[in-house]
Amino acid sequence: MIDIQQLTKRFGGFTAVDNVTFTVEPGEVLGFLGPNGAGKSTTMKMLSGFLEPSSGSVRLFGRDIVRDRIAVQQQLGYLPEGAPAYEDMRVDAYLKFIAEMRGLRGDALRKQLQHVVDLVDIGEVLTQRIQTLSKGFKRRVGLAQTLIHDPQVLILDEPTDGLDPNQKQQVRQLITNLSTDKIVIISTHILEEVSAVCSRAVIIAGGKVVADSQPQELERRSRYHGAITLRLQQPQPQLEAALTALPGVAALETVQTEQSYLLLPERGTTLYPALHALLQQQGWAVDSLHMERGRLDDVFQQLTQQEVA
Numbered sequence: 001m002i003d004i005q006q007l008t009k010r011f012g013g014f015t016a017v018d019n020v021t022f023t024v025e026p027g028e029v030l031g032f033l034g035p036n037g038a039g040k041s042t043t044m045k046m047l048s049g050f051l052e053p054s055s056g057s058v059r060l061f062g063r064d065i066v067r068d069r070i071a072v073q074q075q076l077g078y079l080p081e082g083a084p085a086y087e088d089m090r091v092d093a094y095l096k097f098i099a100e101m102r103g104l105r106g107d108a109l110r111k112q113l114q115h116v117v118d119l120v121d122i123g124e125v126l127t128q129r130i131q132t133l134s135k136g137f138k139r140r141v142g143l144a145q146t147l148i149h150d151p152q153v154l155i156l157d158e159p160t161d162g163l164d165p166n167q168k169q170q171v172r173q174l175i176t177n178l179s180t181d182k183i184v185i186i187s188t189h190i191l192e193e194v195s196a197v198c199s200r201a202v203i204i205a206g207g208k209v210v211a212d213s214q215p216q217e218l219e220r221r222s223r224y225h226g227a228i229t230l231r232l233q234q235p236q237p238q239l240e241a242a243l244t245a246l247p248g249v250a251a252l253e254t255v256q257t258e259q260s261y262l263l264l265p266e267r268g269t270t271l272y273p274a275l276h277a278l279l280q281q282q283g284w285a286v287d288s289l290h291m292e293r294g295r296l297d298d299v300f301q302q303l304t305q306q307e308v309a
């Protein structure tokens, strides 16, 4: 388990990370979210032992990262923001170098190297210099470096930043596969990433935790939770008035381009039964009907703007 208690970082008079507390268990993928400048990277640096907290603590399986830094770092894999590497080295030489730094030798080194090369699928670029790689491959080499000593905890700072949609998908799948027996913490400002890979989301703004929940629970806080988008097969002149009058409708929006209506529910209301009854009664044929789980971007905005304001 990783146990973060009242973690704080001040740079001069400025508090970048302010009393952050949370714990993460093996098998969890924790998404650490926040707008630019919220304090994500600073927190990740403290979690991985690269920056000393001003106050508070980080304990990994009971060991304090400041007092026991080397022992804790042996169980950690850290991918810093931008996945920096020695650009003029070849991929194979770089990974061998990192493996040696991690104390691997001989057969164990060769096996582990082969294992991570297969895992992140970089066999075809092993003899290339890192500076000549595409962003996607660079990021995968960064991940290989993070995984080489088979750590129990992975701390990945914006692991899919700058990747194309296919590469994003591959890295997310890899993170999901790795998470079965590891603790994974990823920082991101990509909300779809949270829905795609995270079992939990901690949102920070202005250095403070403003939410700590499962992504589905956060979606339920959105005003779009249970919202229905409706399009009929034939336009009906009375439709708009009938929808506005439906019990439980908080607001009605029209989506002109698609000739559809978006019905927003009053909090705690399920709109579908009343809508279904209306459609049946009027005999209006439905072209499409979609009910939303909620929108993370909406909740993210509410939570982070409140804090900044």
Ligand SMILES: Nc1ncnc2c1ncn2[C@@H]1O[C@H](COP(=O)(O)OP(=O)(O)OP(=O)(O)O)[C@@H](O)[C@H]1O
Residues within 6 Å of the ligand: 011, 016, 034, 035, 036, 037, 038, 039, 040, 041, 042, 043, 189
């Ligand atoms: N070494 C430093 N000295 C002074 N201020 C710093 C230092 N490092 C970070 N900061 C400030 O702390 C705040 C948090 O920065 P941090 O990089 O942790 O944010 P972030 O959430 O990772 O942002 P982004 O999404 O843009 O990467 C920012 O205002 C930043 O300017």
